[in-house]
Each structure stands twice: as structure tokens, then as C-alpha cells.
Amino acid sequence: MNPFQYTRSLAAAGAIQSVLKEPHAHFLAGGTNLIDLIKMGVVTPERLVDINPLPLKGIEKTATGLRLGALATNSEVADHPLVLQGYPLLSLAINAGASPQLRNMATVGGNMMQRTRCNYFFDTAMPCNKRSPGSGCGALEGINRMHAIFGASPACIAVNPSDMNVAMVALDAVVHVKGPKGERKIPFADFHRLPGDHPEKDNTLERGELIMAVDLPAPAFSQHVAYLKIRDRTSYAFALVSVAAALKMDGNMITDARLAMGGVAHKPWRLHAAETFLKGKTPGDDTFKQAAQIAMQGAKAYRYNQFKLTMAPNAILQALKTASA
Amino acid sequence: MKQDKIGDPLDRVDGRLKVTGGAKYSGEYKVPGLTYGVLVPATITNGTVTAMDTRAALRAPGVLAVITPFNAPPVPGYQPGAAKPVKGLKLFNDNQVHFNGQPIALVVAETFERATYAATLIKTTYQPQPFETDFHKNFDKGVVPNEGKYKDYVRGEADAYKNAPVVVEQDYMLPSEMHNPMELHVTTAFWDGDDKVTLYTKSQGVVGSQRAISTAFGLDPANVQIHSRFVGGAFGSSLRTWPHEVAAVQAAKLVKRPVKLTLTREQMFTLVGYRPLTIQRIGLGASTDGKLVGITHESHSQTAVYEEFTENAVNVSRFLYASPNANTRYKVVPLNVGVPAPMRGPGEATGSFALESALDELSYKLGIDPIELRLRNYTYTDPERNLPWSSKYLKECYQQGAERIGWDKRSAQPGTQRDGEWLIGYGIGCGAFGAYRSKTSAKIKLLPDGTVNIQSATSDIGPGTATSMTLIAADTLGIPADKITFQLGDSSYPIAPTQGGSQTVSSVGSAVHDACVALKQKLNTLAGLSPDTTAPIDYAGILTKHNLPMLELTQDSQAGDDAKNYSMYSFSAHFAQVYVHPLTGQVRVKKLVAVVDGGKIVNLKTASSQMIGGAVGGIGMVLTEEAVFDDHFGRYVNGNFADYHVPVNADIPDIEAIFIDKPDPIINPVGTKGLGEISLIGVAAAVANAVYNASGKRIRELPITPDKILMA
């Protein structure tokens, strides 16, 4: 850990100004990811800008849906009556992540921004293009069991580890950010990015931009939902593969579907083609298997994550079965 | 007043202290003038340190010293020609690096944070050498250890299984597993002058620690005081004194102040041992009616290039079942890794996983129920040593376990029982662990208020040693448990063995028993009675009458010669009911029944806890735990609690512990055989065998994670 400055901000504009002061300044929310990374020497900040005093904790109804303040904790969101009623998929996904103690500290913004859990990223004694651009990718030829099967690049095969993000992308959430150039909205699906040649960039936020809130559209999937997370122990482990599934049913017909995967790509992985395929179909193993097959198109595995090519379609099938039951 | 008896479920005597934070662990002693030591690990896997620039570190605020191979004050026991040379790694004694993570410097500062920061400022130049960490690649470089008991063993004919009518021949793999107790390893050391040193250290044996530190520094053992009153779990990782403990003492001498050195969780993966990666080949040959005609058990496991580590992986196959022919081969593969250490159940648990899995495979080949197969090969004497068992109730274990798990509901056909989407299966796995007893001594003191204090230099790493010793004393003296205090974890007390090998109750319990008997004899004599009178006497009254301020004696205790004429083991049969999800590969243990012949049970409550804890360790071994290693870099990739998966509550089902509870007539006066290891031995096979029964998938490489189920 290196010595650094610490600033507490009372207003968003001030926080943004403070974080622009040094090239390596970071917002501090729950701290459950950032502090670990600082201790490991992965992040060496010059300044931490504590945003906890900002009034961004609210969970409120809006004209079109629900607004989640960037500082609302993961527990507050998962347990909120309006979330449980209108967006049960989000609640399931959040509760599948981490532990109660962590969820009590972790925030909406922090969860979105959490870094990959790739072991090479975490260990400064090994190469990682994400941590130290140009040093190489240790995972490519190394232990890549947890790694991507979609959208990876030769520079980086890490995955986004968040469970919450998988539900958010499935639900078409919209991110509100404020930065030195003003405010803007980013569709959740465009918030995270694929690694390409710049794996050091996890997302499309620009320097100094602060997440203010995440908007959910009007509730559309409040009944037939499932979040399936396959992991190495029953609780408190990151996903090998996870699937968020939400169906709208009219009698025995699927009228709308949302499907996304976690643990498979550098961003939460929305499965549009499979969703389109499901529309107008009646639920059943064959239909679901075909949807899974469509979803898996373009998948590519590495030495230790070959199993994901089997596990991912199985997980889609199982999640759709559960959601439609 | 109620008389506490051996066998009662007595609450832990230190339970309240532990749950209220009153129990002081080794890292919690606030010694005046305390300083903090932080280790700097090497980031190469083999080679030499050619230079270290410590200037920035030394200039950093609060830094008192930086010890490196280039300036380390000599440790007498490390020097060539030392009277008693120290075994294993000698930190900072030379500039060689044998494994990645080996400490190459120790920073001492006024605070932990300052030492941690200064450690990052050291610039090291290395001359790296090629290294070997890949176990599979180096498999053929395995060597037979020097120690006699690891030499090849043959009874009858070697590899006789190959010619039997029914043959199973399979390889089984266990990854490296870390002990990972919750409490980090920590040592606080301080000197008094040049020849006396005191340590608060996490230790399973204060007498062993005293010996090791006095050897390293050429001190009179009486001048080395070791305190380890409470230990937050160890599982074998504190059986020995590690090089970093010596380094803490070395640093304290240099800075002339107390030094506290705490390992980080990541350092716990490289510096305090682990269960070694092991590949075992089992060959079983049987007649068509299920009688074993040959057992062959071979094992290869990793060790360090700088020190040989061995354990009893293959031994179980020599004696657990009757077979005219049996042979074992055991080899270790030296690699550029830290040295392993015994981890709960040690080699016996490793070996039992392989043997009991193979036996299960044989049962399906033969079409014979796994319990019936074990009964057909039951042995009433030890076929390895040709001796009678001191006691053996394994048959009773099979029977009671089968009843409690509902074995009659097991389908002989794998993959045929369902509960909704989940497949159901049942499995059994058995084990044996030597019942040991070492020479031990206890001091007993009777005070005029009728209370009794007993001291012995044993440890309590969690089983509830003080509680069971209190119960043995209460029963033997015929006074209530709350009138007795038992003290441990201090090297100034009478000698006791290290708490390992499941021998504490047998060894220390015998000393406590014998000390109580001796005290009672003395009091009987004072009271004018025959020494062996068993009738209750008024302890305090006798002291008052004879005007004695107290009565104190120290009693040695050790096994009689008779013990040599018997083979002494604890036995276990573990039963698992398991659910397997065929689509997701998830495995859920639904119920576990552990039945143990561990001789007489002293405290039903702590004994049950011991069995449950062992079963949890077994579930970790079979389903979740693996220290993952990258052979390109020679480093563990999951050296933390997020990625190294110890089981969580959600992984743990109802665990039922059942005791045969029959005293062993030979081993010791109380008749106890030991539980610590046997509680884990056999669990992995029981679960793996149940997974097969549920799903038809035989996973021979632990841990059984969802990917392996799907890819099998």
C-alpha cells in the first residue's frame, strides 16, 4: 500500500473535481473491492475521494420505473419491496453474490465498477495487461478455468465477476453519470466493454465521471424469473457460469424473453438472438435447448475452461426451465 | 452435588472465555515496546538473490531494521558444525531461493503498517535459474524416502491383483490442500539479556517449540519460554517450529525489542505446509465371490527440494482388509515448492480416499453391496504386523452407520434414484488411524478449599483438551468438574507430546488419570487408609487435619510393555447421502453419518464436535478445496479466502456422530484411542462413492467440482 491523500466529498461536483486532481485518484464507495486491490498493490492511488456523504442512497419510483441511487447498498436494493415486487430477478442476482456482510457494504456503483477476479490481475508478481498494459496476459496460457468464452482478445480473457450486472443488463437498465462535461445516460449493455487492445478499460466511463444512479424501466418481468449461478461451493464463490432468465408468458406462450450470462465474458453477456428465438414459442426442453445452442454461437474456450462450453448451455436450459415452471 | 463422569457431555470449560473475547491468542499479547515484523517474499521460483537495495525501506518512517541474506545476524543452529543443526529452510542464512514466496527479507518497524509499506520499497535483483514445479512432468523423478517405514512393502506376492479373476486398477488424485486455520500464524518474541527468550506463538506443542528455539539459538531449554494458551485452529500446520518463528527471535535480538511477526493469508499458502498433491494407483484383485487376493497401493506426492516430507499414504492398504497378497510403494517428488506438513488425517486420509474408492469400484464390478464386500474381507488380526488388535469394532460401525443413513434405500444401480431433478446416491468410506500414546507428565495440586489444579505442557488447538482433562480428573478424583482447573500451553509445565496424531487424550489423559490416582493414594495414606481405598474422602479435611497448605505431586505416565503385543488403531465408517444435479453438475451432501470406534469417549459433547469438524474438513477435501498452482510462474493463483474454497455453512448438511464407545483394554487406563484424525479419514471416499451411486460418474480427481461432473 502506498501513501495517498484522502478526501471526503459532500457534493457530486466537488467529488468530480477532487478525482480529477491526480491521474490515479479513485472514488471510494463501500470499499469492498477497492481497498483489497490497494492492499494487494494492484491499485496504487494518489488520492481516494470518499463519496459516501453524497446524497445518492435513495431507491425511488420514477415516472417510468425505479431509480437506484449509486450509493444504495446491495442489501438495500435486494431487499427493497419495490425491487422484490417489480424486479425479482435483480434481487435474486444480487443475493447470489458475495456474502451478507459484503452486500451490506457494497453499493450499486461499486458493484458495477468492481474489477475482474482474474488471479493474474490480482497478483503483481505475474503479468497482466489489464493491471499493467503491455506486460502480457498470464491467463492465456495459464490457469484460465474461470475465464471468458465470449468476446475475449489475445490481450485479455478475464471476465466481469458481478452477479448484479447480469440482471441489470437483462432488465435494460440505464446508467446515469455526471462528469466534468455534464450529465449523460448510458444503456447498461454499453456500460461495460470488451477488452480488445485496451483491457485496462473495463467500461466506457470517462475520466472523472461519477455514477449517480441506475434507472430500471417499468416492471415487465415480475413473475417468471430465475437466476442460476453455478459455482465451486454452494455459497460465497464467484460464478463459473451464471444465467439470468426472465420470461413474459401469455398462457402457455412466451411473449417476451430476457436472457443474459455471467462468468463468460469481459462484460455481462446479453443473449439477444436466443431471446428473439424464444418469443412466440411454448416452453419445453427442446425449445430451451435450441435457445441455448443459439446463445452459444461463437463461444471459444481455453485449456482449463472447456467445460464452460457444456456448462453454459446446460445452465441456460436449467434457468429457462426454472423460470417457466 | 452432581458428580461429573467420563462420558458426560460437559460444556467447554473455556467456552465462555472464547465467545466473549476473553481468550487471549498469541497475536494478542501487548508486550511493552512491541515492534512489528513483515516478511518479504521472493518472486522467483529458483535461483539466487544477487543484491537488495534496502535504502528506501530503511529511510521509511518507523523502520528499525531490515534483515536480508546479506546482513542477517547468524543463527547458531544454522551454522555448519552446529552441535544440533536445524532441519529444513534456514531463512536469510544464504542467498538461495528454493521456491516462490520464500522470505528473503524481514522488515521490523514501529507499526505493522509501516513495516508493510517499507517492505514494498525493497528492490531485489535475482539470478533466476530454471525451476521444476510441475508434478506431472516430474512424476518419474519420484524417489523412495530414506526412512524405513516408507520402503516398499510386500506381503505374499507383489502385484498379485493382476492375475485375479476380477480386477480394478485406477489412479486417484488429490490436489495440494492448505490447512488454512482462521487464526494466522503469529509469533511474538522478546529477549531477556543474551540468553533468555520468551515466545507467544501459535503452536501445537510448546515442548517441541522450546526444543526447536533452544536448538536454533544454542540456549538452555530452561531459558526458552513458550506460551501458546489458545490456538485458533492449526490442523497440523503448527506441529513444527517454522523458519519465520526463528526469524522473529532473530529480529528481536537485533532490535533489542519484542517483535511480533504475523503471516499474511497469502503467506499461509507457502510458509506453513500443506497436504501435498498426491497421485495414487490402486490395484485390487478379487475372486468372483468378493474375496480379495491382492492389494497394491502406490503413491507419488510432492515434496520440497530442500526438505523431504513423508506421510502414511499407502500404509492403510497393508492392514485394513484381509488379503494374502499386499504390497505398497511410496515415492516423493522433490520440486521447487515449500515443504508440505501433515494436514488433519494426514496421509491416512489421502490413502483411504484411494483405497476406499477402489473398493467401491470393485463392489460394482462384482455386483456385491459395498458393506457386504467389506465384511467378506474383514480381518480379526492385523495382517501387516501379525498381531491381535487391541480392540476393533469396525463391523459395529458398518452396522450402525448403515441404519442411520438409511442404506436399505440405496439402489445398487447408479443413477436410478431421483428427487425431482436431483439424483440421489449413498456411499461408504472407511478408515483407520494408529492409536498412539506418548510419555507425558502432569503436575497436580490440591488446595485447602478442596479445589484441584493440574498442569501439563499440552496444547488445545480446538478439540477441548482442557475440558476432557477436567472430566477425567473429576471422575478419577470423585469431585465435581467445577472444582478443577486444567492449565496447558506453557513450556514450564511438565512435558507432554505435541498435539498431533490424535494422541492427546490418550497421552495427557493417562497422565492426568495417573496423577489423580497418585494424589488420592497419598491422601488415603494420610487418612490412615489403605492407599487404594476407593471410598470418597474429604480432600480438604485431610489437608486441614494435617496442617498442610497444599499437596502437590508430579506424575509421569507411559504405555506398559504389553502395548507392544497389540496393534492399536481407531476405526471409522463414514456414510454419505448425496444429491447430484445432472444438468448443472452441482453436488449437495444431504446427510453425513460418522461412526467411530475410538475407544472410550471422554466427553460426548466435545467428541461430537470433533467428529463434525473432521467431517467438514472431509467435505472440503472432496468437494471444494484445492490450492491451484501456476507452473509457468511457480506461484499459487488462489492464495486467499475468496478463491481457496473452504466449505461454507451451505455446503454442510446434518452431520450425525455416533460412537461405539467401548474402552480399549490395552492402550491406557481410560481406554481412549483418539478421534482427531479418524474424524476426517474416509469422508472423501464416502462422498465420492455416493456421487457415483447417484450419477454413475466416478470422479477420481478431487475436488469434485461441477465442471468435473459435467465433463465425466
Ligand SMILES: Cc1cc2nc3c(=O)[nH]c(=O)nc-3n(C[C@H](O)[C@H](O)[C@H](O)COP(=O)(O)OP(=O)(O)OC[C@H]3O[C@@H](n4cnc5c(N)ncnc54)[C@H](O)[C@@H]3O)c2cc1C
Ligand atoms: C470475498 C468476496 C467475494 C465476493 N463475491 C462476489 C460475488 O459472488 N458476486 C459479485 O457480484 N460480487 C462479489 N464480490 C464483489 C462485491 O460485489 C464488490 O466488491 C462490491 O460490489 C463493490 O462495491 P463497493 O461499493 O464496495 O465498491 P468500492 O470497492 O468502493 O469501489 C469499487 C470501484 O468502483 C468505483 N466506484 C464506486 N462507486 C462509484 C461511483 N458511484 N461512480 C464511479 N465509480 C465508482 C471505485 O472507484 C472503485 O474503482 C465479492 C467481493 C469479495 C471481497
